[in-house]
Amino acid sequence: MMAVIWNPSIWKSVSIVIPNVSHYPGYTVIGFGVCPDDTSDPTLVKINVNKIKIPYTWVVEVFTLSTRVWKTVYRGTPFKSCDFRWHHVFIDGIIYWNTVSSYEGLWSNYVISFDLATEKFGEGSLSERLLSTNDLGVAKVNESLGLLEYYIEGEIWVCGVWTKKDGVNKPFTRIYTVKVDGKSGLNNVLGFRNNGEVVLGMEDDNDIGYAVDVYEPSSGHINGVGLNGKYDGFSVRSYMETLLLLHESNSIIH
Known part of the structure; x- marks a missing residue:
């Protein structure tokens, strides 16, 4: 490895x-x-x-x-x-x-x-609801620790976004729910933009394709970004520009 x-x-x-x-x-x-x-x-x-x-x-x-x-x-x-x-x-x-x-x-x-x-x-510390949910993930939301709670509502998968809004010692609070009307495929939250938009991995209605979409929480609208592939083929992380490794040479450390 x-x-x-x-x-x-x-x-x-x-x-x-x-x-x-x-x-x-x-x-x-x-x-x-x-x-x-x-x-x-x-x-x-x-x-x-x-x-x-x-x-x-x-x-x-x-x-x-x-x-x-x-x-x-x-x-x-x-x-x-x-x-x-x-x-x-x-x-x-x-x-x-x-x-x-x-x-x-x-x-x-x-x-x-x-x-x-x-x-x-x-x-x-997690609430009883978050402790017992079958599908929970961690994420970075607005520079804070967030939790992603996936569950079925009606006949579609949705994702509740929870975060600690008032400090590390406070309980997690759900700030909104990602729900795309008319889409039955699994909503896989890949990441969050600084402007509040959510980057999603979305299955198509035939369950044979996978695309990256951008979700606007206040309106519920989604827009495609032109990236398509297989499920679990995409990953998104936050980043910052830095000079880290500036004085390092490209090398392998055993």
Whole structure:
């Protein structure tokens, strides 16, 4: 496994070989962020999950570009025996994953965080509704942590967008629902524009194609952007222009 840190603004990239990747019945999940201090140090967080028995065990290592080495920061039984979903977001020095636990038919969602400054894990507080929904995702919404709740309303899939509007210690509040009238295909929220528009991945009515559309929450209108492909073929992330990697040479770190 290899992770590539790439800055398209200056066309510089550094490839990092990921050592000691876990395989079935375990797996490895990777998170990425940039230290929120004067160093702006690109950082990878690797979590090896061992699922041989419950409770699961984790081995957590951190790689910083400045040191070019992997450092073990945690080894043992975590506070939650849950499975990571692969998508994560990075906001203000903290990486967030949505995770899920299924035990005796009961489904529970959790938001697990890792603070790059303290190298400690935390857990986000969720309402009973968000804990038990079958399909929950994390997103960056208006520079804050957001949750995406997918469910069926009538005969179509919709997505409730939740965020913490009044600070990190406040509960999540639903700010609007993405609902495209006349479309029965799954609404897959790919990302959010700064002007509030939502970038969607939308199946066509024949379930054979997939297109990227832009949704306007106040009007409910959608507009295509001319991108078509297969389901799960698109991914959207926020970005900012930076000189990160300016003094790096294109290289592979083993």
